[in-house]
Amino acid sequence: MNRAAVIQRIALKEMADHFRESRHRWLFGISIVLTICAIMFGTVQIKRFNAEQTASSTMDAQIWNSQGAKNPHAAAHFGQYAFKPWSPLTLADPGVALYEGTAIWMEAHKQNPDSFSPARDRGTAGRNATLTLAFVLQKMMPLVIILLAFSAFTKERERGTLRQLLSLGVSPADLFAGKSIAFIVMLGLLMIPALVGTGVTLWIFKDSVSFPLADLVARTVWLVGIYALYLFGWLAVTIAVSARSKTSGTALVILTAFWIFSSFAAPRIMSDLVKDRPNLPTSLEFNTAIAEQKKKDFGHSTDHPAYAAFQDSILKFYKVDSVSQLPVNMRGLSLRRSDEVGYTIYDTLFGQLYDDIYQQDMVRASLGFIIPSLAIEQLSMSFAGSDNRGHFHFVTEVEKHRRMIQTLASEDLIFNAKFGDETYAASPELWAKMKPFVYHSASVDSVAQQQFPILLVLLGWAVLATVLAIRSIKSVKPL
Amino acid sequence: MILLTALTLIYALISGVGFTQSRQKSAEAVTKSAQEKVASQRDKAQQIAEGKIPVPDKPYQDPGNTIYVGSSVSEVAALPQGPLAFLSVGESDLFPPAIPVSARGKESFLFNDEISNPSHLLTGIFDPAFVLVVLLPLFILALTYNVISAEREQGTLSLNAASPVPLRVIMSAKLLVRVAVPVLTAVIVLLAAVLCINPSAFNEVLLVAAAVTVYGLFWGAAALAVNGFGLDSTGNALVMSVLWICTAFVIPAGIDAVVEIVHPAPIRSEMVLAVRNGAVQVETKHSSAQAQYELDHAKTGHTHGEDTAVHTHSDPAMERGSVQEKTYLRLQSIKASQVLGDSIYQNQNRLLDERNRLASILKLSSPVLVMQEILSEIAGTGSLRYRSYSDQVDQFHDSWRTFFITRAERGIRLDGAAYDSFPKFHYYERCSEESAKHIWRGIIVIGLFFLGFSALAKGLLSRFRVAGR
Numbered sequence: 047m048n049r050a051a052v053i054q055r056i057a058l059k060e061m062a063d064h065f066r067e068s069r070h071r072w073l074f075g076i077s078i079v080l081t082i083c084a085i086m087f088g089t090v091q092i093k094r095f096n097a098e099q100t101a102s103s104t105m106d107a108q109i110w111n112s113q114g115a116k117n118p119h120a121a122a123h124f125g126q127y128a129f130k131p132w133s134p135l136t137l138a139d140p141g142v143a144l145y146e147g148t149a150i151w152m153e154a155h156k157q158n159p160d161s162f163s164p165a166r167d168r169g170t171a172g173r174n175a176t177l178t179l180a181f182v183l184q185k186m187m188p189l190v191i192i193l194l195a196f197s198a199f200t201k202e203r204e205r206g207t208l209r210q211l212l213s214l215g216v217s218p219a220d221l222f223a224g225k226s227i228a229f230i231v232m233l234g235l236l237m238i239p240a241l242v243g244t245g246v247t248l249w250i251f252k253d254s255v256s257f258p259l260a261d262l263v264a265r266t267v268w269l270v271g272i273y274a275l276y277l278f279g280w281l282a283v284t285i286a287v288s289a290r291s292k293t294s295g296t297a298l299v300i301l302t303a304f305w306i307f308s309s310f311a312a313p314r315i316m317s318d319l320v321k322d323r324p325n326l327p328t329s330l331e332f333n334t335a336i337a338e339q340k341k342k343d344f345g346h347s348t349d350h351p352a353y354a355a356f357q358d359s360i361l362k363f364y365k366v367d368s369v370s371q372l373p374v375n376m377r378g379l380s381l382r383r384s385d386e387v388g389y390t391i392y393d394t395l396f397g398q399l400y401d402d403i404y405q406q407d408m409v410r411a412s413l414g415f416i417i418p419s420l421a422i423e424q425l426s427m428s429f430a431g432s433d434n435r436g437h438f439h440f441v442t443e444v445e446k447h448r449r450m451i452q453t454l455a456s457e458d459l460i461f462n463a464k465f466g467d468e469t470y471a472a473s474p475e476l477w478a479k480m481k482p483f484v485y486h487s488a489s490v491d492s493v494a495q496q497q498f499p500i501l502l503v504l505l506g507w508a509v510l511a512t513v514l515a516i517r518s519i520k521s522v523k524p525l
Numbered sequence: 526m527i528l529l530t531a532l533t534l535i536y537a538l539i540s541g542v543g544f545t546q547s548r549q550k551s552a553e554a555v556t557k558s559a560q561e562k563v564a565s566q567r568d569k570a571q572q573i574a575e576g577k578i579p580v581p582d583k584p585y586q587d588p589g590n591t592i593y594v595g596s597s598v599s600e601v602a603a604l605p606q607g608p609l610a611f612l613s614v615g616e617s618d619l620f621p622p623a624i625p626v627s628a629r630g631k632e633s634f635l636f637n638d639e640i641s642n643p644s645h646l647l648t649g650i651f652d653p654a655f656v657l658v659v660l661l662p663l664f665i666l667a668l669t670y671n672v673i674s675a676e677r678e679q680g681t682l683s684l685n686a687a688s689p690v691p692l693r694v695i696m697s698a699k700l701l702v703r704v705a706v707p708v709l710t711a712v713i714v715l716l717a718a719v720l721c722i723n724p725s726a727f728n729e730v731l732l733v734a735a736a737v738t739v740y741g742l743f744w745g746a747a748a749l750a751v752n753g754f755g756l757d758s759t760g761n762a763l764v765m766s767v768l769w770i771c772t773a774f775v776i777p778a779g780i781d782a783v784v785e786i787v788h789p790a791p792i793r794s795e796m797v798l799a800v801r802n803g804a805v806q807v808e809t810k811h812s813s814a815q816a817q818y819e820l821d822h823a824k825t826g827h828t829h830g831e832d833t834a835v836h837t838h839s840d841p842a843m844e845r846g847s848v849q850e851k852t853y854l855r856l857q858s859i860k861a862s863q864v865l866g867d868s869i870y871q872n873q874n875r876l877l878d879e880r881n882r883l884a885s886i887l888k889l890s891s892p893v894l895v896m897q898e899i900l901s902e903i904a905g906t907g908s909l910r911y912r913s914y915s916d917q918v919d920q921f922h923d924s925w926r927t928f929f930i931t932r933a934e935r936g937i938r939l940d941g942a943a944y945d946s947f948p949k950f951h952y953y954e955r956c957s958e959e960s961a962k963h964i965w966r967g968i969i970v971i972g973l974f975f976l977g978f979s980a981l982a983k984g985l986l987s988r989f990r991v992a993g994r
Binding site for chain 1: 536615616621642646648766777789794795847
């Protein structure tokens with residue numbers, strides 16, 4: 047019998063054994079039920095959330111357009127709201143979506159933080175775990191793998207069949223290959239509901255303006271790839287431990303302890319360890335830094351040297367002696383200038399804040415090659431579009447829109463308001479020009495680029511686990 | 526196991542204390558900043574009142590303009606930390622440590638967050654509650670999963686069964702010792718920590734010790750019952766792992782899903798939109814009145830300049846773009862937010878109450894969630910205390926807003942004395958009784974789980990086949 051046939055026989059026997067065992071049938075059943083529940087719950091959640099966000103956005107647009115004639119700067123202060131939609135792939139992993147704000151107020155002079163994070167109203171049960179595909183794939187599937195494969199070698203050893211097999215000329219490598227193929231096929235079968243469910247959900251949301259279908263499909267392919275690496279690593283480690291352990295009990299205890307540490311304890315410990323690397327400012331410190339920098343960089347009267355210099359430059363540009371002689375409105379110009387100065391400050395400070403958060407996330411995930419949950423959590427939410435970086439993309443897009451509103455409002459003042467006219471009011475047509483915010487998500491390529499170091503970390507996990515498995519198999523002993 | 530339990534708990538205590546200290550500092554800084562702003566405005570207002578400095582041109586720069594001041598300065602409403610706050614972070618990491626309350630709508634301050642990395646909020650903090658609720662059962666299970674099966678596998682079970690003392694008594698005694706190791710270690714570490722950190726909370730920590738003991742007994746009884754099925758040690762470990770993950774994660778996830786489907790969380794932006802709509806209505810109404818006024822006066826030949834001196838706040842004849850008009854609009858807008866926003870807020874709170882009621886009932890199905898709630902309530906970081914705090918902030922907001930609105934409506938400017946009489950926020954512990962009820966109810970529920978599993982174990986052990994399957 048050639049090697050391929052031997053491996054095939056081993057794989058088929060292993061699968062038959064597992065399907066025959068009622069304990070494993072229960073395990074398969076529970077996994078599939080959990081997956082289906084997670085998909086159904088996730089789809090309902092995303093549909094409802096996005097419908098609410100769309101309704102809110104429509105209503106805000108109506109309110110905005112219903113403003114009568116008024117000073118454009120007053121309208122800019124009134125501002126608009128930007129509502130964040132959830133990507134359909136939030137189904138695969140809601141990531142930090144529940145802990146991020148869902149709307150941002152775009153008002154004059156100020157880049158506001160997001161508000162209305164759903165987690166506040168969710169209660170404690172949801173903080174332990176939420177019924178999501180990510181929970182099933184990241185936490186439950188490794189346990190399923192452990193429960194299926196912890197006795198892959200120990201069982202043969204305990205029954206004495208390992209000695210028989212080796213004496214028949216079956217090499218440990220063939221045994222490893224055959225058993226691995228069996229487990230991979232079984233896991234593949236378990237993954238079918240997840241893949242079908244995700245496909246159906248993508249189809250439901252195929253017309254989303256914010257999330258193009260092609261991009262979602264590419265992200266899904268990435269997700270499949272990273273989860274395959276993650277779960278393969280778990281399988282390899284499980285087989286390695288089984289090959290090295292003398293009894294099934296020992297293998298199970300070691301693997302369960304590692305699973306608990308990796309899935310539940312390590313993420314908290316790592317969050318704790320990286321929270322000061324770098325340290326994030328408090329809201330008060332952050333807002334004070336902005337206010338002080340703004341005060342330093344520009345003012346609203348000639349008492350401020352930057353304002354006085356700006357006014358002089360304008361007078362020179364138009365070759366006039368006083369503000370009253372200007373063909374444009376000085377107040378509008380100064381408001382635009384004030385905003386522009388603010389943009390630099392906001393770009394710097396918000397950029398720094400999100401860079402710090404990103405750095406914390408990267409440091410946290412860097413140990414993912416030995417604690418795989420750290421890497422998969424980060425990558426999964428990134429490709430699902432529900433990580434901090436994805437949120438920062440939303441924040442940045444909203445800020446671009448806010449700046450468009452500010453510029454239009456200031457320019458209307460600049461070119462239409464007369465000097466000293468406190469009663470100037472722009473017509474409602476101007477509000478119609480300032481369309482409501484529509485989000486367009488970041489491309490999958492930019493995500494892959496950002497997450498490249500963590501992709502290497504996850505690859506490291508799979509490679510390390512495979513090396514460990516191969517070494518363990520090579521030294522496998524029948525007793 | 527003693528070392529592992531002690532070390533994890535000590536690390537968690539350090540983490541918990543660090544978290545509470547940073548929140549405390551943050552709350553103090555917010556309070557100080559708000560007080561400094563009020564003090565600075567107060568001085569200027571007094572100087573204006575005494576005629577030492579002129580009234581600024583812009584209403585938002587005028588410290589005497591009642592409604593602008595009411596909506597720009599604030600009184601900080603901070604929730605004082607309980608003596609055992611370090612024990613359980615609970616929901617506190619989701620809420621800012623202090624809320625600056627102003628006369629603007631509730632939406633302007635209720636939904637603001639403290640800066641934090643959302644990934645860390647997602648994973649949670651390695652606090653003592655995590656160790657006691659999630660890890661302690663694992664330590665117990667690691668010591669008890671083979672309490673009977675190992676005896677059988679080693680061949681010593683028959684000897685025990687042959688003794689005159691019933692098997693279940695022997696096994697219960699063995700189990701008690703194994704449960705006592707991590708539980709007593711945890712209790713001793715906790716007592717020592719509280720004596721070092723906050724000795725005044727000794728009574729509360731005794732309550733924690735009682736809860737931890739009952740919780741430990743529950744997991745011990747569960748282990749005994751699983752052993753009673755007569756599986757081998759591997760089978761026991763497998764069943765217990767599944768029991769642990771179901772109780773700690775799968776059931777909570779299911780509860781969250783059911784609650785979310787039956788009573789979805791309220792749409793918080795609804796309040797903002799209502800308030801914004803109200804503000805536009807105020808402007809539109811004012812503009813219409815003003816346009817009508819101008820039309821009428823154009824017919825009679827009057828102009829604004831002739832009669833502004835007799836205008837009142839509600840008079841449409843006020844100058845467009847004037848301080849008076851801006852002040853009037855700000856006041857009307859705040860009043861509109863009071864009418865529109867508050868009713869939505871009350872309605873949303875009612876929805877949340879319904880949601881919490883359902884969650885509270887469903888939580889009883891998981892001893893892990895019950896234990897978590899007990900610890901959060903003892904630590905003062907649970908939902909009951911947050912709800913009470915939130916209600917008190919709401920009431921305080923009403924009094925703050927009324928203070929400014931009534932003065933603004935009467936056209937009263939603020940001077941130093943008026944600043945001194947600004948309402949002050951005081952937090953009152955109003956939910957202690959209800960919280961105590963929840964704690965005791967929780968302990969009783971876990972006790973019932975313990976009794977249930979004990980009865981199951983007793984039944985199984987009385988029919989236990991020493992020779993194995």
